[in-house]
Each structure stands twice: as C-alpha cells, then as structure tokens.
Amino acid sequence: MTHTYLAYIDESGDDGLTAPFREIGARGGSSRWLVISACLFRSTHNLEAVQWRDEIAARMPERKSRTLHFARLNHGQKLATVQTIARKPLRAISVIAAKETIPEGVYTDRNQLYFYMTRYLIERLSWLCRDHRPHAPEGDGRVAITFSRRGGMQYDAFRDYLRRLKADATGDVRIHWPVIDIDAVKAADHSTSASLQVADAIASAFAAGFEPDKYGNCEPRYAETLKPVTYNRNRNYLSYGVKIVPKSDDCGLNPQQQKMLEVWE
Template sequence: MRPHFIAYIDEAGDEGLDKLSSPEASGQSRWLVLGGLLVRKEYDAQVVAWRDETVAATVPPHIRNKLSGQRKKRSLHFKDLKHYQRVAACEAIKDKRFGIVCVCSNKETLLNNEKEKNFFSQKGNLYNYLTRFLLERLTWQLAQFPCEEGEKPRLTICFSRRGGTNYESMKEYFELMRDGREVKRPIRSIDWEIFSPDDIKVENHSKRAGLQLADVVTSATFQGLNPGQYGYCEPRYALTLASRFLHRNRKGNIRNHGLTLIPSFETCPLTEDQKEFILELERRQSQARNKYESNGS
C-alpha cells in the first residue's frame, strides 16, 4: 500500500518589510519562518492525544491534579504561553513520531535589492515563496522513503488558515509549476509524483490538533532565530525538539533539509548566537540519530 503522509503547515513572524524591529524600536519581525509538522497518516489519529498531552504539560502538576476529570480548554497557541510553559510543551512532544521541516527567511537581506523588496512587499509573495521551498524539501525527503518498486509516498498538506491568503491562486501556481510553464526553472523542484496541487487542505488553527502542534514547532524555531524585544534569541525550545528535525544522513545534517535558511547558512548575516543555535541543533540531531541506531531501532 502506498504510504501517505500529512504535513501540517503554519508560520511564525510576519511578511512586513517596512520597519523591522530592533532593540531600539518595535516593528515587524526580522525573520519569517514557515514550518511543517510531518506525520504518517496512520499516526494522524494520535495527534489529538499528543496535543492534549501538550496542553496538560503546560499546567503546573499541583493544579493539573485538581483539574483532573474536568473539561479543560484544549486549543494550544504558542504565543499565549509563558516561557516555562513553552519549554514544557516542547518537552511533551519531543519523542512523538513526527518530523519537522522549517524554511526561515532573514528578511533583512530582502532590503538590499530594491526589485526584491518591492516584489516581496506584496502580500503573500514571501509566504508563497517559502511554501515552495518547504514543498521541495518535504517531497525530496519523502522520495527517500522505502516503498515498493515503482511507487512513491503521497503527501497531503494542511495549511493553517490565514487572512488574505488566496489558496486557489496558490493551487493554480503549483499547477503552473507542475506543468513546466514557468519562465525561469528552479534549481530544485517539487516531486509531483508525491504531491499534487489537489492535495491541499486549509483548516482553522483551533479545529486541527496537527496545526496547533505545527504552531509549536514553527514558533520554537522562530524564537531561536528572531531577536526578541531585548535583542536576544531563545534557542531552548527548538533545541529540545532537535531529534525531530528531518536530516540528510546519519551525521544529522539538517541544513537545507529539516532547517533551510534563506539566504544559506554560509551567506546569511547571522549573529554568533544564531550560528551557535544552528550548529547545536545539528549536533543534537546527530547525537539522537547515533543513539537511535546504536539501540538497533
């Protein structure tokens, strides 16, 4: 039977380029991160339980016991959590059976070229651009999945609904790409044997547990790269999830796979803390992979 995967997709940050934030002044986010939580369809039924466990983990144990048996709010939104609730949420899902793919745009670099700035200042263009990168990497990763000869996995994507996004236009753009009608062909391409533009779904964040967990992993990655109001990044959340980032080989190479920077790691103007975050993320992924293999799993 052909393996079927679902990628729940959410974003962290915004598309704005007019006034990027700095320690001296508030403004738009310096990064936009588009993230996917990849799960096999047969595990999708478990995602609701994973979300409920995550929500429970954000409540202190002495309060959790008092609430036992009571109806509790189950919707999960990372931005509404305090620091240690975010840590607890990431701890709660770090060993679940899913993969993480994040595409991260350093928006500062879009300001250097007037043509690019004008193009990406138009609503939806940067989001759609990152979506393409995300699907290229998701389908490449799934193409490595062992299948019967002549078969490839199927990928369905589920977007968290966002205001102003025309998903029908996005589908038409994917169809144009699939049919080879682009003026400029990309270096990589989406594997159209794995993903079809017909396999796009759009749901409200509050209605799908998978989208709520996608929000957690995407926001966790965003916090490791985007400086907060005091100028500091917070890598702890994503580092907790390091083993879930998809990778190229047993060395745990996640760059341009589970974690893609635009521009690339080598050319992106990163701070030393941001560089250390990415290298540590990769190191922890490699450690987790080596432990997994040594256990004969």
C-alpha cells in the same frame, strides 16, 4: 486510495518587507525573520495528533484551554511542549528567511515571499515522503497538505502556483511531484486542528532562535530540543530539515543567532 502522509504547515513572523522592522523592546513593525514549518506524519497517526496536543495541555494544568498558542506560553511551558513533540512519530521541517537581507523591490506582489519560501518547504516535504515510502507501505504514497489559515492568503492561488511550478521545464524546481497532491492542498483554522497547533509550536520554536524577543535575546533551546524529529539525511540538517535563505554566512547573524546555527552543524 488514501494519502500515506499528512502535513500541517504554519508560520511564525510575517512576510512584510515595506514597514519598518520591529525594534528591540518596541511594539509594531515587521518581524525580522519569517519561519514556515511543517509537521509531517503518517496518516495512520491522524487521530493520535489530538492526543499529542492533549498530552501537552495535561502538563500545564494551570492553563484553562487545551488550545495551544506557543507564543502565549511561558518559558517552562514552551520547553515542556517541545519535549513532548520530540518524542512523537513525526518529522519537522522549517524554512527560514532573513528578511533584512532582501533587497528592496525583489518581492513586490502579495504573498510572493511566502510562496517562494513555501516552495522550499514543499520540496523538502516531497523528498521526505519519497525517501520514507519503503517504511510506509499503506496508502498511495502521497501527502495531503493543510495550511493554517492566514489573512489575505488565497489557497486556490497557491494551488495554481504549484501547478505552474510543476509545469516548469527549466529543471530548477526540485519537488518530487508524484507524492504531492495539489488538489488536496487546503487551509483550516488553528483553533480547530491539534495538528496545526503542533506545527505552530515547531515554527515558533525555530523563530525563537533567530527573532530577538523584547529584551533582545534569542533562545535556541526550543529548536534544539526538536532535533530528534527534524528531517535530516546522514545528520545533514541544513540542506533538509532546516533551510535558511540566504545562506547563513550572508544573514549577518549575531553571536546568539550563531548558536542557533551551531545546533544543526
């Protein structure tokens, strides 16, 4: 049988912890935050995703390319992008790491922080697919996951990581495994997938609320606009569609970042 759901995953920021963090107004250095986001929808909407991307592009006739890179858009274009996404039959999930709070030596292996944060994302994807199954009877109930290809990432290694999590007997792993098709986890290039371009917009929208721009400002409106499609249970967003690591009280949020947090409370 075919998959019931499709999930597309992209990130904003990097998982570098050793290089100096980026200073306001300067180039280079690691991002202070890592945001990994998923765009989930029923497989019956697969072909429509191209139309969603093209609808966004049509609102920006001044652009010469249909391919979306959220970071390259101006403020008005970014708002138009998230306004369009917020009207579509999809759900958004984001996990967010405050990298400056991570003690030195905790994540020493390549991609270790990325894998760890993606585990939280897969957990929430699995809960959403499980809970939504009564409303989506087609297919086998499972989700096929596609990552936006990133340099230095071995996706067979990530599949092995998921298999180790599945074999874990401690009870700490909260993934609902019946809906996760580990063998179907794959990667694709951003430029070839309209769905990954939507996922990029979601990740970048959330990052804008936490990662200061070159002027030191954060912008929560993009993520707030996506609130109608952000996963929640009984309006609880911060345990489901928005996961912040560590807890927000330990992130040292400035007043602008605190406004981003208030969107979900």
